[in-house]
Amino acid sequence: MSTAGAALRVVIAEDAAIMRDGLTQTLTRRGLDVVSAVADAEALREAVEKHRPDVAIVDVRMPPTHTDEGLRAARAIHEQWPEVGVLVFSQYIETQAAAELFARAPGGVGYLLKDRVADVSEFIDAITRVAQGGTVLDPEVVRQLLSAGRRGDTLAALTPREREVLSLIAQGRSNAAIAGTLFISPKVVEKHVASIFDKLGLPPSDTDNRRVIAAIRYLES
């Protein structure tokens, strides 16, 4: 994972040249080190093996079948090089794919709608979080899950406010960010988070790790 100060080393896998080049230029202008930009899953694996980047940014649909090559490549990278963060981005959101991705690799993983590249700073923020072993989940996934009304028993004990907080945790937000979003004080957020961990039966240990597990519970519910 990257050390503070050094430029993040990034590999991009995207079959559309215009997006691949645009992304490379934008990230480079923002001080990231795009070590390789490739067009398919096979080349991605080679590039990751060669460069061992901090993050691989992977398009879901790539040749040859244009279905879920990117997802499979992301899983393979996680298994082979767990230290490499993977940010999967897709034209469409599939909650199922997101849940699988997060279940297998609780850290250093992100799943974003392709549209998010439009907000450059936020996108780079997401890349940085994934590079640092954090999780990034597209708000759209969370929105779909919330509207799906498929809350299982796991989350039944949570109050609506706690669920709201959990959904933000699942998006990889920090307590401070959650406080800002919900217009509540960081202290109240901490209380909610502690209560969520408690209700989900997560023992007090490394806070970040518990956040990730809570997020996965949320996704899998």
Next chain:
Amino acid sequence: MEPYAGIMLQDVYAWVRRHPRAADGLLAALLLAGSAGQLRISPPSAALAATAVSALIAATVVVRRRDPVAAFAVAALLAAAQLVFGLQPADGDPPVRALGPTIADAAIVVLLYTLAAYRPRRVSLAGLAVCLLGAAVAVARWAPVHAAHSGGLLLVAGAGLGATILTAWVLGDSMAYRRAYYTGLEDRLAVAERTRELQERRARAVDESAARLRRIERDLHDGAQVRLAALAMTLGEIKENLEVAGDDRTLALAGAAHQNAKDTLAELRDLARGIHPPVLDRGLGPALVILASTSGIPARLTDSVTERPSPAIEAMAYFCAAELLANAAKHSGASRVTIGVCDQGAGLVMSVTDDGDGGARLVPGGGLGGLLERVQTVDGRLGLDSPPGGPTVVTVELPRHA
């Protein structure tokens, strides 16, 4: 092997069927030849005239197929003239020798058969009446000549003549009936053939349209959507640069353009997904899993389909499920929905059950009506059971291929 008489007869029939004109010519010649004995009269001029009349009557057989009514009318008129002038007139005038009846008159029986076989029954019945009347008149006018014979013989002659005429009519009529029956069979065969052809064409059209939709989605994904995302990214960068150093007016413009690009991107994504959800490429099962996981009300899926249907059918089943789930969420007040898909014979059946208020109806132009129309394009079926108070069960049956 001994030539079997029946087979030889069949050969004759076959020849007649292949050469109808020649067969009729032969028949006419035979009729004329049969009359030869009766035409040997004097003076020669009378013989010539009689031969001409008989030839004319026999000739009607040749044209009987082309115009049965005209042929019959000509023969009947000539025969009537023979009856009136050729037989012993009642008032004692000597008969016109050239108009004596001959064997060739048998042509009329053939023509009656033709009439019965090829013309409407009312026409042939009129012909039958004419013939019977003619026979009666003939026997009546014959009677004085053959006064020596007993009345019994006359009766036998009359009955024989009548029976022959009737038999010809019945044969012809049954021929017409059989021909109508075979024509009906052929028509039905042609309809069946045409139906099969149309079904094949429809299947091709359905498959092609599904493939085209998939192509459009992919083109959007690889083309417009990517370009627009790249554009939005550039606009985002411009906006952020202007935030650091730039005038507020340009920043506002860039911000608006940026937002526009993002909104368009979202709209385009919804549009593309409505055209062909990409997850369908992985199969109906995975697509339904995702559909169920994003349903507005909790949805449970059971999928036991063993053989993948064609892409067009998968898309149809998917859109049905999506519409039904949306309906359940919008109108039913249901708290849970069950989607079940399984094999059924040569197709699949999907049922969507909700525990809502029920009372759903199939109205033309409505949501369910639209689904029904869609399903019917591939001979699928849609059943609705929605009693007041629920539950509502919608069953969609689809073939595995269009």
